[in-house]
Amino acid sequence: MSDDYHDARAAVRSATDYILRWVEIANETHGVDLIYSLVFTTLWAGNVSHLRGKTYADVDDIPPDEERRPITIRQVADSLGLPYETVRRRVVEMLERGMARKVGREGFIVPAEAMERPEVVNSLKRSHTSLLRFLKELKGLGIEAA
Numbered sequence: 001m002s003d004d005y006h007d008a009r010a011a012v013r014s015a016t017d018y019i020l021r022w023v024e025i026a027n028e029t030h031g032v033d034l035i036y037s038l039v040f041t042t043l044w045a046g047n048v049s050h051l052r053g054k055t056y057a058d059v060d061d062i063p064p065d066e067e068r069r070p071i072t073i074r075q076v077a078d079s080l081g082l083p084y085e086t087v088r089r090r091v092v093e094m095l096e097r098g099m100a101r102k103v104g105r106e107g108f109i110v111p112a113e114a115m116e117r118p119e120v121v122n123s124l125k126r127s128h129t130s131l132l133r134f135l136k137e138l139k140g141l142g143i144e145a146a
Contacts, residue, residue: 021130026038050069059125095108098114
């Protein structure tokens with residue numbers, strides 16, 4: 001078998017390890033099921049997806065709520081390929097826990113106060129460390145992230 005094949009298998013193993021580390025971190029942070037963690041992550045990522053580059057790039061530099069763009073349950077459900085009702089139930093749970101807030105008729109945000117919680121900041125830092133490890137492993141295989 002070619003070196004490219006072995007490199008691809010090694011890259012897949014590294015990617016799988018990265019994903020499983022994310023799942024572990026997310027489950028420890030939220031203490032609920034994986035779907036909740038995916039909905040939470042998709043919601044906050046959607047809220048700040050328009051902020052690119054160095055704006056609020058540091059883990060501790062959390063965008064204020066007015067910088068966040070609300071997204072709907074339908075958008076989250078479509079993004080994850082999940083049923084609307086499954087996502088809606090998780091968002092209701094997030095609202096009850098103070099991890100999400102409804103913004104008029106526009107949709108929902110993960111407010112800055114939720115992102116500033118120690119367990120969330122810690123998970124972001126751990127995820128960042130995990131990402132750096134993954135990128136280093138790829139670089140060791142001769143794969144450069146663009």
